[in-house]
Amino acid sequence: MPHNFNANRRDKIPKQRHRVTNWAEYNEGLRRRGDLTVWISEDALALWSAPRRTTRGGQPHYSDLAIELCLTLGLVFKQPLRQTQGLMRSIARLLGVGIAVPDFSTLSRRGNGLTLRPKPKSRCDKPVQMVVDSTGLKIFGEGDWLEQKHKAKRKRRTWRKLHLGLDLVSGEIVCSDLTKDAVGDPTALPGLLDQVDGPMDRFLVDGAYDGKPTSDLLAARFGSTIEVTIPPPRNAIPSLSAAYNPTARDRAIAQIKADGRMAWQKSSGYNQRSRGETQMGRWKTVIGPKLMARTFENQKTEARIGVQVLNQMNALGRPSFERTA
Structure with missing residues (x-):
């Protein structure tokens, strides 16, 4: 059956036209989405190592924040875990900081059920x-x-x-x-x-x-x-x-x-x-x-990090529209 067979009985909805009113601010927000300083701060580097545990068992080398930061960079730049390790290693070298970078197997193991940072309180106080x-x-x-x-x-x-x-x-x-x-x-x-x-x-x-x-x-x-x-x-x-x-x-x-x-x-x-x-x-x-993750728990961690990435990018600048037609 032709796609326009029932065209006479369909609702004709004209296409709306809009104009961006804050193009300068929105354009700068789009540039900042590629800024590495958005993702790596001095506070994050200060909390890189995990605190020593007081109970029995092995001592973790990296904090949850360090694992989350590496997985976030890998998600933003669409890199597998091995390439994420190399990316983080090169960033640490460029920054001139002496931090150990978790290897890909550590990222995979720690990504299973990773506890992310608490979501910051919304700036909007409306329901x-x-x-x-x-x-x-x-x-x-x-x-x-x-x-x-x-x-x-x-x-x-x-x-x-x-x-x-x-x-x-x-x-x-x-x-x-x-x-x-x-x-x-x-x-x-x-x-x-x-x-x-x-x-x-x-x-x-x-x-x-x-x-x-x-x-x-x-x-x-x-x-x-x-x-x-x-x-x-x-x-x-x-x-x-x-x-x-x-x-x-x-x-x-x-x-x-x-x-x-x-x-x-x-x-x-x-x-x-x-x-x-x-x-x-x-x-x-x-x-x-x-x-990109293979196990279900790692996939859930990847999805939660993706939500944080989108919210962070939207917070850098959102377009404001006004209807023109």
């Missing part, structure tokens, strides 16, 4: 307005080009599912989790909400989260006044109490039936969920669409 989305990250498998061009036999592909919670107010990733591909989005939601420290007054997700368990969980965590925006499916049926005590889902079903789904999306602000999808695209562009 969180969170958008949650998920995407798949590859682990191994033949590339699409190899399969298509050379007719290579498709192997069993394996991927992990990355869940991110983006605050629409601050533009910061406030919660994240890496799960196996069989874990559904609603199943991972309680673990994400446990990472949110302050109050939340708005929650936007796609239709995969539709259902009473999600609304009950949000009401129990953040109160009944939280604004939950979840699109109901096309065959959704109102609840039995919709006539005298309608829920937010009942009101959404009634509005969609009366005005159409596009009108509901515009009036409810559901279109802002696209910022979560944009964040996923930013992840795959900056961090990459594939995980």
Whole structure:
């Protein structure tokens, strides 16, 4: 069937045009993303060695901060562990500091269940307005080009599912989790909400989260006044109490039936969920669409470091837009 067969019945949405209003500051922020002084400070070098343990067992040579810094540099510059060791060794030589650099096997072993630094408190004191989305990250498998061009036999592909919670107010990733591909989005939601420290007054997700368990969980965590925006499916049926005590889902079903789904999306602000999808695209562009670690625990550490990297880069400078058309 031609792709434009139903073109006459589709909604025609004109493309919006925007202009960056703080181009000078944003341009400088983009330059600073490549500045090594952003990642290595005098405080980090002072805390390079691990404190001596008072219990029985071997003495660690490197602190968790040192391992985290090496893994962060490897993630930013997309280097395997051996090349990360060489990169850190050359940086130490250029800085003229006499520090021992962990080898690749130490980075791999210590990356399993690594305790990262506590997340700094958000600079925004307003309640969180969170958008949650998920995407798949590859682990191994033949590339699409190899399969298509050379007719290579498709192997069993394996991927992990990355869940991110983006605050629409601050533009910061406030919660994240890496799960196996069989874990559904609603199943991972309680673990994400446990990472949110302050109050939340708005929650936007796609239709995969539709259902009473999600609304009950949000009401129990953040109160009944939280604004939950979840699109109901096309065959959704109102609840039995919709006539005298309608829920937010009942009101959404009634509005969609009366005005159409596009009108509901515009009036409810559901279109802002696209910022979560944009964040996923930013992840795959900056961090990459594939995980480099091989074990699941190391992959979870890699994902947590990736969240810190994106938040740090966004803090250096974010664009401000104004609509022109």
